Amino acid sequence: MKSKLDAIEKTYLYFFWICFIMVNPPIINFFNEPVLVGGILPKLWVWVYSWYFLALIGFAVIGSKWVKYVKD
Numbered sequence: 138m139k140s141k142l143d144a145i146e147k148t149y150l151y152f153f154w155i156c157f158i159m160v161n162p163p164i165i166n167f168f169n170e171p172v173l174v175g176g177i178l179p180k181l182w183v184w185v186y187s188w189y190f191l192a193l194i195g196f197a198v199i200g201s202k203w204v205k206y207v208k209d
Contacts, residue, residue, distance in 0.1 A: 144202070144206070145199060145202055145203055145206065148198070148199060148202055149195070149199055152195045152198065152199070153195070
């Protein structure tokens with residue numbers, strides 16, 4: 138059982154770092170690159186929704202793995 142929990146934990150950590158690397162460039166370039174039509178607010182919403190979307194995918198993946206391991 139411990140190895141199964143370790144696998145879930147590693148999956149979560151890998152997913153977190155992939156999300157962080159994918160969403161990090163907008164954080165770095167938030168004030169450097171020119172703001173598109175509509176000002177800074179649409180850019181902020183894109184950043185927030187990208188984290189929200191990635192979190193939903195992550196919880197779905199982790200939840201499905203957890204259910205599969207608990208059933209075994």
